[in-house]
Structures are given as structure tokens and as C-alpha cells.
Amino acid sequence: MPARPRAPGRATILDVARRARVSPATVSRVINESARVSEAVTAAVLDAAARLDFRPNLVGRNLRAARTRNLGVVLPTLTHPVFAECLQGLEAAARAGEHAVMLATTGYDPAQEDGAIESLLRHRVDGLVLTVADAARSKLLDKLDREQVPYVLVYNQLGSRSARLRPTVSVDNRAAARQMVEHLIGLGHRRIAMVAGSFRQSDRARLRHRGYLDAMRAAGLPGQPALEMPFMSTDARLPLLDALQQRQRPTALFCSSDQLAMMVMRDLQVLGLQVPHDIAVAGFDGVQLGTLLTPTLATVVQPTPQIAATALDLLLGLIGGQRYLAPALLHHTLRLGGSIAAPAGPTSPTLPAAAEQCVRSHHPL
């Protein structure tokens, strides 16, 4: 049994070189397979490295190489499953490409975006994958452009008239939203409202609202402004109550995200309304958890694994020196779950008696 190495895991390339009676350069060559080395020497080096529990110090390598094979990922939150799934995909793809992932979350707060990115850049990540509040008018992205930092946006999508062109990976949010709303209209819904995350925090939400308006207008129906809700809120009852107390209560709610849709479904039920019988609910994202709900959530499915894989692919391309990058528009699909159905007959214009009281008394959920 060999003696325990002095400071285990801390042997350097020089220690290995000495033990194998070769130069440090040769050790490096063996480790990285960066040049041909004779079989005998290779074996000696490998043996020495193994005996010493040699673990290459990537900090040293990175300093020397002026690149780190580290990627920064900046997302609003992981509480929202679509981002957790995306991160999962990014990490797997990064690992497959021999890169490591450094993570930062911003809590949908543009102020935190700057600090997060700055920290990542100090660590000299080779590139960034990020979802920002507003891709079209982001000082941060301007900065990244100026400094020529490779980055790819996920989920963010630039309007067609946007001045800047930036690398994005997303679905066609507007078209996808329109398609879902058209589906609702096809089922017979006429009064459809949209619930959205706050527009300031999400360019996606704005585009999806446009798609909603497109569909409504095309059908000659009155589109409404979105019912905006801050992203991190956990209770939709009061805004919902507002919407439902309108003279013409909507028979369907199109939500700008699955997270929102799930919350809305729960709160509608708390208010005493049956989904989909009393009111239909549709989401946007296609998170797996939607299939675990009862009824299952009808939603626009974004191909999150492909979004992640594509983003990483593009990013590695950019890092590799590729120049121009067209925005990648991936295909969405509709998942028609049990949360939508044709509208019931003429609905009563009043809420269940329970609803009002339920909200006012702040009944815990």
C-alpha cells in the first residue's frame, strides 16, 4: 500500500513530471493529448499521475489559455419549472461539450441582471446563456455586444421591428399564442381574457398578448388588455375576481405562462368555479407538471430540451468564432389538456356566493 500523498489532490504537473522523470511540458501533452508522446513515456506519466492522485488544476490552465470552458447561465428563477428544465438541459449539453456551468438567478429583477453578469464575466466565462426581462432595450446586452462577449438569449424574442439583432432561441411567441387562442375560439369561446406576467418583466408576455389580440381581431372579437400580475406573486384571487365580476364574464382565460395558469386554476377553484366547465384555462410553456394536474393543463408546448440544446450549440459556435447568428425559431405544439372545453350554455353573470367571501376573508390556501 503506497504512502498517502502529502496533500492529496494537490500534486501539480511538476510533481508528476519529477516522478515520471520527464518535463512538465510532456506531462501536459499526455494529459491533454495535445501532441504525440511515445508509448513508454505516456505510460510513465499516467502511472505517476495516478500514484500521486494528480488532478489538473483548471485554474492554472484557464489563466494560461485565456479561456475557461465555463459558461454562465443567467435565469430569472428556478421556481418556475420551465427555467429549471431549461437549466437542466443546458447543464447536460454543456457537460457533453466539456464545459462547466456557472449559475446566477435574477428574480426577474433587471437590477440584479447586471450584478450577475458582471460576476460571471469576472470569472471569465467564455459565454453566456440568458433570459432577460426585455431583450430589445437592454443596456446589459448592449454592453455584451460592445465587449464582444458571446451570448445567446433563450425564451426572449425580439419584435420584428426591433432595431437590434441578437441571437435568440425561442418559439414564435406571437404565432403560438394566436394559435392557442384560435383554438379556444374554435371551441366556441367568445369572451376570452388574457392573464399575463407583468409586461415590464417579460418581452415574451407582450408578444403573447399580441398573438392573443391577433386571434381575437381575426375572429371579430374584442381583445382586452392583459390582466397583468407580478411574476413572483403566489395568489391570483383578487385580480381574478376583478376579471370575473365584469358584466360579460370571460368563458376562457389564456395565461402567458404555465406557472400563472396553474395558479389561476387553483384560485378559480378556490373561488368555486369549475375548470373547464365554468371557465377554460390555457397556459404557455408546456412544463411537465402540467400533465400532473387535474384536469391536465392545456398549453403551448415550448420544446425546452431543444431550446437548451440549440442555445448551447449556438453559443459554442459563437465562442468558436462564428460571426452572424440568425435568431432560431423553434416549433411549438399545442397540448390540449382537460383544462379547456367548449363553453357551457349561457353562464350566470354572477359568481358563486362563496367567491366574494372567500377572497375577502383571506382564506388560507
Add this chain to the structure above:
Amino acid sequence: MPARPRAPGRATILDVARRARVSPATVSRVINESARVSEAVTAAVLDAAARLDFRPNLVGRNLRAARTRNLGVVLPTLTHPVFAECLQGLEAAARAGEHAVMLATTGYDPAQEDGAIESLLRHRVDGLVLTVADAARSKLLDKLDREQVPYVLVYNQLGSRSARLRPTVSVDNRAAARQMVEHLIGLGHRRIAMVAGSFRQSDRARLRHRGYLDAMRAAGLPGQPALEMPFMSTDARLPLLDALQQRQRPTALFCSSDQLAMMVMRDLQVLGLQVPHDIAVAGFDGVQLGTLLTPTLATVVQPTPQIAATALDLLLGLIGGQRYLAPALLHHTLRLGGSIAAPAGPTSPTLPAAAEQCVRSHHPL
């Protein structure tokens, strides 16, 4: 307007020193506030740094300092919300403590644990937060111990008779499970089955099963072996069918995780059973999404934000040189959702007619 720096963001401490007409050492002192520097010089340095868009290269610093202020986080998956929430908390706490997070996921595969950790260690993370398959008999943890790498386990809990003592942050899984099952018994349930993630992949699942057995035995009821399911499976129908076709169909199912419980609830409903009327379902984790289900999921709530905060706290302590670390046992609570209720009267011993056919025909969900 100042001339654009040559290679923006790539000015070094030497450039700043030259511009401010001081030594690089002084620049370092100013940047890190590591020693007193006169006001005048400080101002000059700061000014030069700002003009040059100086961004300290942490790779250089880390090489020199032999510590990185990077923390490695190793989790089975982010698809399971409890881990996503935990990572979120870890990242926030790390950022608050001026540390960055490098992420790796293992997909519940012990084989991947090794590669993930090895990669992180090559990056010279200062410490690790991890959830492993089995904390008691993990070669990896042995290695970390041997190499004196600071680490803290989250969710993993060592049995009381475990040989090794390792730093863990968890709830008392056995007691918590017992309490939930006792609650079910208190409601009148007598035939309670447990559904669990595969034991090999989770020491937690084993402990929770023990707690289940404790409760059953204490009540003089027959405890059963757990219905084991691989963690990444997305369909529980066939195993469920097995359980439900027993002579004495269970009136309640205790699941070892919320993920599993949500899947089970959906699949029960697919099989034509009403939760909680026909069968009660309880989970373990307390993920927020449980409150979005209908009925809401009854579950053992683990204080995930505190688990994350505590883990980070302990880890930073270990990194700071602290020696012994007692396992931290955090308080769980029960969240009694709509997915459990007292058992209905004598249930029919047969499944709804739909059930059998539904499974055999592999009806898409």
C-alpha cells in the same frame, strides 16, 4: 469622449497601475480594500480602473490565492421541484456570501456522481453541496473525506447506526414519515401502502419507509414493503394497478416524494379513482406546486429555503476551517391538503371497469 479601450474588459491590473502611475500592488490593495491606501491614490486608481473598464480577472486571483470562492452543487435533477427550489436557495445564499455556484446534475445515477465531482474539483471549488444516492456507503464521500474537501449533504440523512459521521442537513425523515402515516391512521385508514423511489437511488426513501413501518406497527397494522419505482419514470399506472388489485385494496397511499405523489394522483384519476374519496394520497417534500393541484397535495413540508441556507452556512464554516460538524436536523411540518380524507365506507374490492382497459391500451395521458 474617451477612446474605446483596445480590448474592452481586458485591461489588466498592470494597465490600471500604469495609467494611475502606481504599482500593481497598490491597485490590488485598492480593489480588494486589503490595506490602507491614501485617499489621493485610491481616487486615482479607481478613476483609471473606471476609464479602462477594468474587470478583475478572478482566474488570476484564484490561481494565486489557492481558493476560488466557487462552490460546487451536485444534485440528482432539476426536474424534481424540490431540488430546483433548493438550488435556487443555495445560489442566493452563495451570492450573498460572495461566492459563485458551479452546477452539476447526476440524473440519480451514482456513476455520474463521480464525474461531476471530479470536474468540480478540477475547477478547484472551495467546497461542495450535494445530494447523493446513498450517503452511508458512498465511495465518493469517502474520497472527499480523505482529501479533506469541505462538503455538506442536503436531504441525505445517515441512519443512526451509520458508521460514518458526515455533515448533513435534512429533516428527520423517519419521524416525519411516521407522523404523516400516523395522521392517516388517525383519520381512520387501516390499509395504507407506500410508494417509493427506488431504494438504491435514495437513502431518504429507505428512512421514510422505516417511518411508515414504525407508524403501522405502533398501530398494530400490517406494514408492507414499498412499491418501488425508478425515479425518472413518468408513469405509475402499472405498479399502481398491481397495488390496487390486491384483495385488500389500500385506502391510502403514502408517497416518498411529492413528484411521485403528483404522478400517482394523476394516474389514479386516469384509472377512474377519486382522490381523496376513493383513495387518499400523501407526499413528502412540500414543493410549492403541491398547493396548485386540485385537490391540493397533503405532504410533509421540508423547509427547503432553510435547508439551503443552513447548508451554505455550514459549508462556509467548514471552508473557513471549522472542524467537527454535527448533522443538522431541521423541523418539518405537515401540510394537510385536500388529497387526504377519512376513508369512505367499505370500498368495493374491484376497480372501476375503466381501469384495467385504460392501462392495457396504453392510453396516452
Add this chain to the structure above:
DNA sequence: TTGAAAGCGCTAACAC
């Protein structure tokens, strides 16, 4: 209070 100089671990030129 500030500067000079050495070196963290590694790799890429360049020699042999």
C-alpha cells in the same frame, strides 16, 4: 503608505 519581485499551475513557443 507604497513599490519590487516572486510565484500560484499550467501551456505554447521554440529549441534540440
Add this chain to the structure above:
DNA sequence: GTGTTAGCGCTTTCAA
């Protein structure tokens, strides 16, 4: 094929 050497950007003695 293999060795020598210089230096990536930073901090930290040690001197002044």
C-alpha cells in the same frame, strides 16, 4: 519526441 523557458493576472511578502 521531448525539454527549456516564459508568462497568463493576480496577490503578497519584504523593503523602503
